[in-house]
Amino acid sequence: MPPLSQIASVLLAALAGFTLANRAVVALRPWPSEVGLAAKVEHLRADAGAYDVYVIGSSATYYGLRPRTLERTLSERGHQVRVFNLGVGGMGSYEQVHLTRWLLARARPALVCYEEPRFDPLLWYPEIKNPRYVHWHDVRTTLAALRGLRFVKAPPPYKAEAYAATWHGDWKVAVALEHLTLCGMQITALGDGPRSVGRLFGLGAPLAPSPAQLAAEAGWVDIAAEPDAGALRQNERFRAEAQAWDSKVAEIRAQNEQRVDLAATFDLQALAELEALFAAHGVPVVWYATPRATGDPTLATLAEAGRLRPYLAYNRPDLAPELFEAAVRWDPNHLDASGAERFSERFGRDLAAVLDAARAGG
């Protein structure tokens, strides 16, 4: 057997070679192109400091908050700011944390408006090994997601059977293994070669929204402008079942009335870490809930407990009935352009009040 020192030097050399090449490969890897993510990142990479306020969240934000309207409403109330919509369709809880971390490393905005901090570690795409899910699974975010798994009570119904059929039969272990697999793929850039080379040679589909669209509307997109097949289906179904909407709204109200045991169901530590992240960068944060078709007892309990401050709740038909009219909705979870106008005006007014209060408080 060769001496231990020789074995150690060989192993170290292999590790060094791997690490160097891996870093180079990872640096070339583009952001996933799904639903606005890469386009917005590329736009901000050029000049993230061009904006004062970011609204960051899911498709409800992407299609629902129009920066130009927010700017106008805020301006009318004495706040001259430039707003960017960093909403991304299908944004997951930890992806949002990951994107926020990326943003704060590049810009120091005057304010970030953060949609619904849920910390839900369940992966809901049928095919989870997609570039987008892989992308946010750095070690730190993966560990946070694994910790969040402790607070989940049941697997997503559509995957429960598949999880039960695994060799261990434990759905939490299955979800944890999914996260670890994605983390491994993220670290090694596994399978990312074609995308990286495509980016180098300018191949692949053009980014959407286009740079011109992004510049014109600062990240907002009218959902009716270029809807994908899924969005069209949702719209058709919503129109066909419009009479059921009133009962849905009543259901949302009822859900918002419920309360939960936070210590057992919510990762309070994750929220504290997110707050600490904003504090470390000296960036104030406003939490908000969008007018989607489900109430949220957890957010309601958090707000009641004073853990989300300031908190703008638009998931409450009793407080924002104008956002729950069927006429301004594209589907149960998304507003159309007129709804986005209403939502943005309302959001702008409330945000101005928050800023006024902050200013008054010194």
Added chain:
Amino acid sequence: MLFVELRFLPFFAVVLAVHWALRGHSARKLWLLAASYVFYGAWDARFLGLIVASTVLDGFVGARIHAARGRRHTQRLWLLLSLAGNLGVLGFYKYWDFFAESAAHFSAQLGLPIALPVLNLILPVGISFYTFQTLSYSLDIYRGELAPARSPLDLALFVAFFPQLVAGPIVLAREFLPQLYEDRRFARDVHVRRALVLFFFGFVKKSCVADQVAPLADAVFAAPGGVSTADAWVGLLAFVVQIYGDFSGYSDMAIACALLLGYRLPQNFAHPYLSRSVGEFWTRWHITLGRWFRDYLYIPLGGNRGSALRTRANLMLTMAVSGLWHGANWTMVVWGLFHGLFLVLERSPVLGWITRLPAALGAVYATGVWALSMAWFRATDAGAALALSGRALWPHATESGGATAPAWAWPVLLGLAVAHVGLHRSRFVERWERLPATAFAFTYGAAVALALPWISTRPAPYLYFAF
């Protein structure tokens, strides 16, 4: 279990560590046999019985043949038992449905319909490979070229040795058994760097090349009648790349795993796409199968010792059987005969001149013939094979519904061809192996990091596992 699966790594790490930690030679062999059965059982434990039965049969028959030395008639009867047993099982699982359907078809043509049941049997993985290995054992004893295995353990391990159990290389008893008789020594028998390089290239060929180009071939073979001539060639050449990467990659990894355990397996591929003729191609492609057919079929048929006509007939028959070995389908028989025809023509003035072409032109010719034959190899029926061959050989435009190859297809295929030639010419592998240990480790680590992004996240199944 696949070599490219994540679970293979811990499995092999444990097998390797325990193998070299054990002191006794027999204990090591016992351990490897157990590991081999576990490896195979991970596919489908039900068929382990077939491997054991084949081992027992040939162990018994081999001993009887050997004991009957000098009594050729008795030896022949025992050999017939081995042939009937091994080929009977292979024939039942692999060819029964083919035989039943063909009999029904031809008898109907003759107006005497026969209805044999179609059983839709699952083909035990690797059966074509290990059956040929066990047959070589009995045949070599019959020919007086081999003594029976010294112990049942040696024979069982020869048959079931997991690196080559499911897809070759097809090892002959006379080259493997002697290795089992001698204790393995790490310093003497293991060339770590060669094994690591072989495994790496095997892995890259399968996961980064074959699986990445597979969708190009899939698209063309899914609708062969609608593609343009250029796209037909993209599909055929993509499949040429895929089948080479897939099979030679597996062979490389098998040889590497065996080497780490201290055993040497025969080379199975020698840059076949650089061959100058179809004849040369068959000395460089699936070498161990070609050797088997040469030693146990072509030469016993008379080889090239008879008249020119007899030699040609032997070649055609051998290639037809080779086609049938690859799959129970008439398209495979046509594929074999297609190659047999070129082998015959290259031995005649019609195509004899081709073997004197410059190397590059010869390689284009031989690879082109191979690519055209892939239409028969992969197509599901003769209609699809003829359609694709027609699209490739006569100018056609894309028709409605036909696949269109992406713009990057040709640059990628040409790049792979250049890399293939470049790696061979530069003797890259040999140079890499000879680097000082630290430099080798550094570059190996870097190579792994550079390869991982090219692993396909949608791996295609091994093509040769279907055989």
